[in-house]
Amino acid sequence: MKGFREVAPGxxxxxxxxxxxxxxxMGRAIQAAxxxxxxxxxEFAGLPDGFTFALSVMPxxxxxxxxxxxxxxxxxxxxxxxxxxxxLMMKIKNIEAAILLFTFQEGTATAAARDRLIVxxxxxxxxxIVRILDIVEVYLLPKILARLAVKRYPDWSLRRRYLGRAVxxxxxxxxx
Amino acid sequence: xxMAECNEFISPVKINSGNKALEHIPCELDALDARKPLVIAxxxxxxxxxxxxxxxxxxxxxxxxxxxxxVPPLPSLLLIKELFGxxxxxxxxxxIAMGGGSAADTAKVLNIAVSGRPEDIxxxxxxxxxxxxxxxxxxxxxxxxxGYEMSRYAFFDSRSYAxxxxxxxxxxxxxxxxxxxxVLTTSASTLLGLTHAVEAYISYGKNLLARAYAYAAIQLTIxxxxxxxxxxxxSKGCVALxxxxxxxxxxxxxxxxxxAHGLGNAVAKEMGLPPGVCMGVLLPYILEKRMSECSHDLGxxxxxxxxxxxxxxxxxxxxxxxxxxxxxxxxxDLARATGGSVPQSLKDAQVPRxxxxxxxxxxxxxxxxxxxxxxxxxxxxxxx
Numbered sequence: 001m002k003g004f005r006e007v008a009p010g011x012x013x014x015x016x017x018x019x020x021x022x023x024x025x026m027g028r029a030i031q032a033a034x035x036x037x038x039x040x041x042x043e044f045a046g047l048p049d050g051f052t053f054a055l056s057v058m059p060x061x062x063x064x065x066x067x068x069x070x071x072x073x074x075x076x077x078x079x080x081x082x083x084x085x086x087x088l089m090m091k092i093k094n095i096e097a098a099i100l101l102f103t104f105q106e107g108t109a110t111a112a113a114r115d116r117l118i119v120x121x122x123x124x125x126x127x128x129i130v131r132i133l134d135i136v137e138v139y140l141l142p143k144i145l146a147r148l149a150v151k152r153y154p155d156w157s158l159r160r161r162y163l164g165r166a167v168x169x170x171x172x173x174x175x176x
Numbered sequence: 177x178x179m180a181e182c183n184e185f186i187s188p189v190k191i192n193s194g195n196k197a198l199e200h201i202p203c204e205l206d207a208l209d210a211r212k213p214l215v216i217a218x219x220x221x222x223x224x225x226x227x228x229x230x231x232x233x234x235x236x237x238x239x240x241x242x243x244x245x246x247v248p249p250l251p252s253l254l255l256i257k258e259l260f261g262x263x264x265x266x267x268x269x270x271x272i273a274m275g276g277g278s279a280a281d282t283a284k285v286l287n288i289a290v291s292g293r294p295e296d297i298x299x300x301x302x303x304x305x306x307x308x309x310x311x312x313x314x315x316x317x318x319x320x321x322x323g324y325e326m327s328r329y330a331f332f333d334s335r336s337y338a339x340x341x342x343x344x345x346x347x348x349x350x351x352x353x354x355x356x357x358x359v360l361t362t363s364a365s366t367l368l369g370l371t372h373a374v375e376a377y378i379s380y381g382k383n384l385l386a387r388a389y390a391y392a393a394i395q396l397t398i399x400x401x402x403x404x405x406x407x408x409x410x411s412k413g414c415v416a417l418x419x420x421x422x423x424x425x426x427x428x429x430x431x432x433x434x435x436a437h438g439l440g441n442a443v444a445k446e447m448g449l450p451p452g453v454c455m456g457v458l459l460p461y462i463l464e465k466r467m468s469e470c471s472h473d474l475g476x477x478x479x480x481x482x483x484x485x486x487x488x489x490x491x492x493x494x495x496x497x498x499x500x501x502x503x504x505x506x507x508x509d510l511a512r513a514t515g516g517s518v519p520q521s522l523k524d525a526q527v528p529r530x531x532x533x534x535x536x537x538x539x540x541x542x543x544x545x546x547x548x549x550x551x552x553x554x555x556x557x558x559x560x
Contacts (some may be wrong), residue, residue: 001244001258003244004244004262006243007241007242008240009236011235012235015236016236059238093199093203094236094237096196096199100195115200118203
């Protein structure tokens, strides 16, 4: 029929790759911060044993999976959710919403308020994860960017802000 | 606030509005259990631009979409028959209407056919004859529709359909697609929404929830209409106007059509003018006519029209008249901003004075006698 066509819209490979890299770095940074920062450790301590959460972009990734191992340590479990028991799934509805989040045009709280996230699991656990993400973002980002990402930029001691940041960065890069 | 003893309100539509709202559609389709939508759009460059934006928004979703972008301004049932064949043969399971007007009406009527049988298009003409939920329908309204896109009504090939099942499941208002195509159509659709909202606000039923929607629609229209006409690049203003039209449509689905709607439609039919423009021109004169019986409601109407500060500064007894003055001023500002495309009076709209009694006789409305209707039309003809 004239005027009719079927279209299979393509992919956004560059954006997906960018988000995948950011999620990889973020996952390792959460592992690092859990070892280096007391507040992050306390938040994870309030979560059940063996707790695992995934941050994913719909419909098919990228993903970031972080959870507690058998010893209670926080580990970054990679980007493949298949075969893993996920207690909390936080899904970003589309790659553009993920780009807004990972280019800090919208903070996590703003993205949630704008209905860009779906939470599949306990809301209390999701809130704890968002607090952890906020702390990690303050470690990773310069103040000018972190202020965009988090709801309220915290007032940390100089030791925590500079020494803590150096330790988290080292642990993230070298993976210990 | 006075509230009716019995209230009924239905607004099943979900509204996604704002930056990157189009990108939410694949996720919303999944929630509606749909995987392959058919997109319907009018002919024209503006529609093609919107389609390109939609295709971009669907990237990475894994969803194949069908696109038909040749809907004429006055489509026929033959088009529905052809689209029905495509929908069924290609396995589509949802409809997305891009823009308003004939695209939205075609989508609604097609939805009746594909949700049942093609014969339902004939059987369901009229009021509340659709018996069950229809397949997922998403509307991506622009600013240049008819103003009925979000409502329970569809008008197709001189037929009228009315049913709560015709209300779309989802409306998506995105700054990239809420763009004004021309000043007259934008003004007409917004004035139609304003008329519906104002008449809902002062309607006999005192429907509390309809009033809440109407309040927001009125406020958004007053704050943004003239600004957007003067500066079509104002994307925040455009989104606000699109939201105003959407809210007014939701309101209109819950109240009976008022006098301005009936008389405005009659003038539009007689003279071939946009109905929204006629309703907007007539509205302040009808409110003046009804001042004595609904001065309290007009006083309350002053709040969304003028804002909190002006409302608080204005004495109670002056508020009804000032409310009507604001609407007069809006039409005047619109006439100047559009260079006369929106008339300030029926005389400016080239309506011959001698046809006014005939228009009053043919119009479909309640709440005003023939003599009152003629005097309203005469007042609107003379202007201020």
